[in-house]
Amino acid sequence: MFLRIVYQSFRHQARRKLLAGIAIALGVAVATAMIAVATDIGDKINRELRSYGANLVVTPQEDTLDVEVGGINLKPPSDGTFLNEADLPKIRGTFWHHNIVGFSPMLPVTVKVGSGSGAKDVTLVGTYFNKALSFSKDDFTTGVRITHPWWRVSCGDGKESPNCGWPDDNSQNILVGERLATKLSKRPSDTLEVSGRQTTISGILSTGAAEDDQIVAPLALAQQILGKPGAVRRVYVSALTKPPDALSVRDPKTMTPEVYDRWYCSPYVESIALQLEEVIPHSHAEQIRQVAQNEGTVLSRIKGLMLLITLAALFASALAVSAAMATAIYERRVEVGLMKALGASSFAVSAIFFAEALLLAIVGGIAGFSAGALLAGQIGRSIFNSQISIEPVLFPIILAIAVFVTFAGSAAAVRRAVKFDPVFALRGEE
Amino acid sequence: MTTSTTPGTVLTPKQVADRRARAPHISMFTRMILRAAVLRRGRAASALLAMIVAAAVATTMMNLYVDVQAKLRTEFRNYGANVVIVAKDGQSLPADALAKVESILGAKTLAVPFSYAVARTKDGQSVVVVGTDFTRARQLNHWWKVSHWPDAQNEALIGMRAATVVSPNRQPFELTFQGKAIQLAPAGMLQTGAGEDSRIYLNQSEFQNWTGVAPSTIEVAANGTAAEIETSIRQLAQLLPSTDIRPVRQIMEAEANVLNKTRATLYASATLVVLTSALCVLATLMGWVFDRRRDFAIMKALGASERLLNGFFAAEAAALGVVGAIVGFFIGIGVAIWIGRVNFHAPVVPRFSVFPYVLAGSVAVALISAILPIELLRRVQPAIILRGE
Numbered sequence: 022m023f024l025r026i027v028y029q030s031f032r033h034q035a036r037r038k039l040l041a042g043i044a045i046a047l048g049v050a051v052a053t054a055m056i057a058v059a060t061d062i063g064d065k066i067n068r069e070l071r072s073y074g075a076n077l078v079v080t081p082q083e084d085t086l087d088v089e090v091g092g093i094n095l096k097p098p099s100d101g102t103f104l105n106e107a108d109l110p111k112i113r114g115t116f117w118h119h120n121i122v123g124f125s126p127m128l129p130v131t132v133k134v135g136s137g138s139g140a141k142d143v144t145l146v147g148t149y150f151n152k153a154l155s156f157s158k159d160d161f162t163t164g165v166r167i168t169h170p171w172w173r174v175s176c177g178d179g180k181e182s183p184n185c186g187w188p189d190d191n192s193q194n195i196l197v198g199e200r201l202a203t204k205l206s207k208r209p210s211d212t213l214e215v216s217g218r219q220t221t222i223s224g225i226l227s228t229g230a231a232e233d234d235q236i237v238a239p240l241a242l243a244q245q246i247l248g249k250p251g252a253v254r255r256v257y258v259s260a261l262t263k264p265p266d267a268l269s270v271r272d273p274k275t276m277t278p279e280v281y282d283r284w285y286c287s288p289y290v291e292s293i294a295l296q297l298e299e300v301i302p303h304s305h306a307e308q309i310r311q312v313a314q315n316e317g318t319v320l321s322r323i324k325g326l327m328l329l330i331t332l333a334a335l336f337a338s339a340l341a342v343s344a345a346m347a348t349a350i351y352e353r354r355v356e357v358g359l360m361k362a363l364g365a366s367s368f369a370v371s372a373i374f375f376a377e378a379l380l381l382a383i384v385g386g387i388a389g390f391s392a393g394a395l396l397a398g399q400i401g402r403s404i405f406n407s408q409i410s411i412e413p414v415l416f417p418i419i420l421a422i423a424v425f426v427t428f429a430g431s432a433a434a435v436r437r438a439v440k441f442d443p444v445f446a447l448r449g450e451e
Numbered sequence: 452m453t454t455s456t457t458p459g460t461v462l463t464p465k466q467v468a469d470r471r472a473r474a475p476h477i478s479m480f481t482r483m484i485l486r487a488a489v490l491r492r493g494r495a496a497s498a499l500l501a502m503i504v505a506a507a508v509a510t511t512m513m514n515l516y517v518d519v520q521a522k523l524r525t526e527f528r529n530y531g532a533n534v535v536i537v538a539k540d541g542q543s544l545p546a547d548a549l550a551k552v553e554s555i556l557g558a559k560t561l562a563v564p565f566s567y568a569v570a571r572t573k574d575g576q577s578v579v580v581v582g583t584d585f586t587r588a589r590q591l592n593h594w595w596k597v598s599h600w601p602d603a604q605n606e607a608l609i610g611m612r613a614a615t616v617v618s619p620n621r622q623p624f625e626l627t628f629q630g631k632a633i634q635l636a637p638a639g640m641l642q643t644g645a646g647e648d649s650r651i652y653l654n655q656s657e658f659q660n661w662t663g664v665a666p667s668t669i670e671v672a673a674n675g676t677a678a679e680i681e682t683s684i685r686q687l688a689q690l691l692p693s694t695d696i697r698p699v700r701q702i703m704e705a706e707a708n709v710l711n712k713t714r715a716t717l718y719a720s721a722t723l724v725v726l727t728s729a730l731c732v733l734a735t736l737m738g739w740v741f742d743r744r745r746d747f748a749i750m751k752a753l754g755a756s757e758r759l760l761n762g763f764f765a766a767e768a769a770a771l772g773v774v775g776a777i778v779g780f781f782i783g784i785g786v787a788i789w790i791g792r793v794n795f796h797a798p799v800v801p802r803f804s805v806f807p808y809v810l811a812g813s814v815a816v817a818l819i820s821a822i823l824p825i826e827l828l829r830r831v832q833p834a835i836i837l838r839g840e
Contacts, residue, residue, distance in 0.1 A: 044734055051727045055720060062716065069712050072705040073530070078644055086616055087649040088577045090567045091537065091668070095577065171700045229700030309644040310594040315529045322526055323713055325794040326519060327720070330512075333786075334724045337508050341731035344501055348738035396723075404715040 023369075027376050037349060038381065044345030045385030046392065048338030049423045053393025055334040056419070057411045058400055059327040065405045066323050067261050067316070071122050072170045075257035076290060076313040079104065079297050079306045091231065094129055094144050103128075103252035104304055106240065111300040112258065113156040120261040120288045123167030125149050126253040128243045132216040132236070134205065143201065145215060145236040147243020152190045164190070165237075168259045172232070174224035176209050177202060185209035185224040190239050194223040198233040216246050258297060258306075262290040264317030335422075342423070343430025346381075350374060350434035357438045358446025367439040374438075378431045379424060386423035390416055480759075484767050499775055501735040505728035506779025506813050507786060510805060512721035514787035518799045519717060522791070523710060524674065529593045532563070532670035533702045534684060537695045543665035548691055552669055555686050560673055563587040564666035566658060570626040570651075572617050579650045580626065582658025582666070591672055595647070599639030601654065606638035608652040614640055617651065626651070633661045677707055729816050736771070736820035740764060744828055748836035757829065764821045772817030776810040783809075 031038050085101035088094070104126075112124055128147040133140040149164030165172055166187065174196060176185040188194035195215070197207060202225050207213060211222050215236065226237055244250050263269070269289040273281060285292050290313045294306035308314075360370050394411045401409030462470075536552065538544045543566070552562045566582040585600055585608070601608055609618060614637065618624045623636045641647055659665060673680045680698065688696050750760060784801045791799030828836070 040734070044730075047727065047730060051723050054723065058716065058720065066709060066712065069709045070705070072708045074701055074705070084612065086576065086578055086612055087646060088569060088579055089646060089649075090569065090579055091541075095569055169701075171704045173700075227700070229697050229703075233697075307644040307648075310596060311531060311592075311643065311645065313644070314594040318529060319523070319526055319709065322523065322794060326515075326713075326790070327716070329790045329794060330515070330717070330720050330724070333508055333511060334720065334727070337504065337724050337728045337731065340501065340504055341727055341734070344497070344731050344735045347497065348735060352738070352742070400716070400719050404712055404719065 023373065023376070026373055027380070030373075030377060031380070037352070038377075041345050041349045042381050042385045042388075045342050045381055045423060045427060046389035048342040048426070049386050049389025049419060050392035050396060051338045052335050052422070053390050053411070053415070053419055054396040054400065055331040056415065057393065057397035057409055059324075059331040060412070061397075061401070061409045062327045063320060063324045065401070065407070065409075066320055068122075068407075069405070070316050070319065071259050071261070073312045073316075074170070075125075075168045075259045076262065076309050076316070077258040077260055077294055077297065077306055078309055079256040079258060079301055079304050080254075082303045082305045084305065091234075093234070094131055101254075102303070103249065103254060104256065104301060106244075106251045106253050108301045108304075109253070109256060110154045110156040112256075112297065113154075113159055113161065115293070115296040115300055116286070117260070117288050117293050117296060120293065122259045122261060123163040124256055124258040125163065125165045125168045126240055126256045128240060128247065128252060128254045130243050130247050132246060134213065134215055134236070136214050136217075143236055144234075145195075145238055145243055145246065146232065147238050147240040149240055150187050150190050152240075168257050169228070171228065173227045175227065177225045188223040188239060191241070192223075192239060193218070193220050193242055195220045195236050195238040195242070196224050196226040197222050198235050198237070199225050199227045200233045201235065218242075218246070256301075257309075258293075260290070260293050261288065262293060262313065262316065263288045264320055265289065265314070339426045339430075342426045346378060346427055346430035347434040350431060350438055354438055354441060354446045357441065358443035361439075361443040362447065370439050371435050374431060374435045375428065378427045382424040382427035383420065385427075386420045389423070390419055393419075480763065480766070483763060484770065495739070495771075498732075498735050498739045499771055501728075501732045502771055502775025502813060502817065503779040503782065505725075505732045505816070506776045506809050507783035508728045508779075509725045509812060510780050510783025510809050511786045511790070512725055513805045513808065514784065514799055514802050515790060516714075516717055516721055517802055517805075518787070518791065519795075520710065520714060522795045522797065522799075523713060524676075524706075525797075526795075527702075527706045527710070528672050528674065530702050530706070531592050531594070532672050533680065533699050533706070534671040534673050534687075535697050535699055536669040536671065536687065536691065537697070538667045539693055539695055541667070542693070543667050544669065544694060545691070546665065548694070549666070549669060551690050552671060552687060555690065556671065556673055556683055560671060561587060561591045562669050562671045563591045564655065565668040565670065566655065566662075566664050566666040567668070568628055568658075568662045568664050570628040570662075573625055576616055578613055578617060578626070580628070580658065580662075581650050581652050582655040582662075582664070583652060584655055585652075588652075591670060592643075594643065596642040597639050601638035601652075603636075603638070605633070605635055605657065607635045608639055608641050609637045610648040610650045610652075611640055611642045612648045613651050628662045631661060677703065729812070732813075732816050733820045736768065736817060737824050740768075740821050740824045741828075744824075744836045747825070747828055748833035752833040752837070760829075761822070761825060764825050765818055768817040768821035769814050772814035773810065775817070776806075776813035779813070780806055780809050 081102040081104055083102050106126060109124065109126060112118070112121060115121070125148050130145050130147065131142055132145045134143045135141060151162050151164045151166045153160065153162050155161070174185070174187055177199070188196060195213065197205070197213070205213070207222055209222050209224050213220050213222055220238070220242070226232060240253070244252055268280070268284055268287070269291055271284070273284060273295065276284060285295070290308045294308060297306040298304050357370055397409045397411060401407055536544070536548070549562060549564055553560065556562065563584060568580050569577050570580045571577060589595070589600060597608065618637050621637050623634060626633055626635060635653070641652065655666070673683055680703070684696050684698060747760065787799045788801065791797060
């Protein structure tokens with residue numbers, strides 16, 4: 022009998038049930054999408070924050086002082102020690118290699134530009150642009166195009182065209198900083214004599230920093246000029262890190278083995294620095310505090326904001342579902358009156374309503390969850406150009422919340438409907 | 452309207468008519484609306500509640516959407532300078548440059564002068580010495596890890612790597628610049644992971660007494676949107692023609708990027724939340740109006756014109772929308788302020804300019820949800836409704 026009442030209720034009031042079901046599905050969809058976005062936003066913004074550039078720098082352990090003012094190196098270039106280029110692919114072998122977005126080696130060299138009496142001293146920086154490397158069957162590319170996303174290459178005057186662009190890493194082509202290009206009155210595809218070597222300018226580089234007065238060239242070219250094959254002065258590493266917390270600022274030397282393991286296996290900027298030192302011999306890795314220290318604040322602000330908005334969204338959708346359920350039950354006072362007049366107990370009547378609510382919540386919850394997943398995916402693609410995936414773990418949680426909210430929304434209305442005197446209900450009064 | 456005479460006194464019909472004529476005149480229309488609200492307060496209250504919540508959520512979202520961007524911009528200023536003013540060709544900046552920069556950008560903007568010189572240590576090593584204003588530099592560069600800021604005469608702030616060369620045991624040291632020597636004591640260590648680690652920082656006045664070199668660079672943390680900063684840069688370029696003024700692209704572009712993504716996410720979620728609550732109001736109100744089809748049928752059976760009926764339900768809905776919008780607006784402002792305090796540790800400034808939009812939206816949703824069921828009911832014979840079919 023119980024099942025039949027529930028079944029008939031769905032058969033005969035299909036339109037009304039559909040409305041309530043849609044309300045639940047809508048609420049669940051919004052809640053799912055918001056939860057998915059809020060849980061993933063930290064990761065997404067962390068990736069966006071990489072547009073600030075490298076947050077770690079690796080230098081030789083016995084490094085001499087940089088004597089550099091306004092991008093001009095005042096020190097004899099052959100001074101000091103170097104890192105070995107051959108060690109760099111090993112960065113992909115560290116524990117947190119998935120968190121390392123990219124790295125670029127730098128080798129500054131002082132060169133003579135032009136020939137004869139017009140020669141000028143200019144800093145040339147050798148680096149990777151988009152170099153193809155491999156580490157134990159793992160092929161990848163890395164370079165300044167990943168670690169320094171604000172570097173722009175144009176044909177001068179901000180114009181872009183196919184005959185100027187980034188040089189190839191294996192070529193003798195170079196980029197000239199925009200202020201230097203103006204001083205030398207050089208344009209792309211002109212040739213430039215750099216310390217007696219003929220090079221071709223493949224583009225004009227604009228960075229808004231010291232590189233505007235420099236030449237940027239493939240690393241191999243800088244090594245040839247310096248006469249030190251394989252030499253690298255420093256390496257910039259861009260890594261996804263976990264914001265600093267109480268554990269990250271502790272000195273690893275004072276940690277107990279368990280705490281040390283936890284520290285080592287967390288992607289803190291400090292632990293990634295230690296792992297870089299381990300794979301690159303005779304190196305010293307240091308966080309670039311301007312980038313590394315500020316990420317955490319921005320990240321936690323945005324995450325906190327999304328969390329609070331998600332709470333607001335959950336509240337709004339819970340209210341929408343409750344309102345829909347309350348309306349649906351309120352409209353069935355007469356039915357309740359009839360059932361009670363025929364001798365149904367309050368418990369039996371409530372049970373029917375809750376069974377219906379459960380069914381609605383499950384069906385609406387499943388539909389809403391799928392719709393919410395699609396919605397979250399759409400938001401991820403259109404804003405971050407990457408998928409926002411939904412943890413399957415969320416499904417039972419969302420379903421439980423949907424059932425709970427539906428029950429909570431129904432409870433007050435069911436109680437009022439059951440308490441209502443059947444005589445008044447049947448007479449159509451309030 | 453009931454008569455308010457004391458019980459026991461009998462009034463003649465004329466007296467009653469008199470009283471009624473003198474009593475404040477409440478039109479039938481107003482009376483019907485008021486009675487409907489009082490008698491069915493349960494249903495009216497739930498409709499009003501839905502309205503209030505929707506208006507509050509919409510207000511919160513709009514307030515946050517406008518204010519959060521400004522709040523995030525201040526957070527991004529922790530990344531330091533976004534504009535750099537450099538004297539052309541290695542010269543010094545004019546003496547009044549800092550004052551001019553501050554006059555254009557306002558006192559709130561941080562502008563920090565830097566001057567550079569290459570000095571020699573006793574054993575002949577070159578090291579870069581920088582003169583600056585420590586109070587300002589400290590405010591601009593939050594990420595500098597400094598063990599102790601200099602506060603006495605002849606104290607210097609020493610970069611981690613410079614320290615290994617000039618003062619490995621934190622002992623006082625001597626530097627010479629163009630034959631002039633200076634005795635300095637290390638106050639604290641500076642660690643940044645960048646070029647600053649190889650330099651020695653001195654107070655600007657001491658630096659200038661020693662070297663005679665005036666500031667050649669001013670680093671500026673300019674507040675505002677990209678367009679506002681662009682305007683400031685153009686104004687500065689006119690005022691300081693002998694300088695190069697460059698935006699720090701690394702900082703500006705990354706900030707714009709993160710801010711745009713955050714704004715888009717915020718926009719998408721705000722739209723979703725406002726839409727959900729609007730639909731919730733629509734559903735509740737439609738149910739409420741539909742429930743009153745008996746009232747509708749009786750009025751129609753008694754000869755009410757269609758205009759009156761529409762007007763009646765529309766006025767009721769509009770009243771609900773207005774009350775809901777006003778109450779919801781203030782609750783929403785409260786929630787926005789709370790979120791600002793919890794998340795950004797700074798209050799969100801209430802934006803009253805949002806109110807007209809919230810009001811218009813609430814009334815529109817209320818009207819739609821009143822008119823739709825009326826349109827449906829209009830086609831039905833009153834008799835059928837009254838029979839309860």
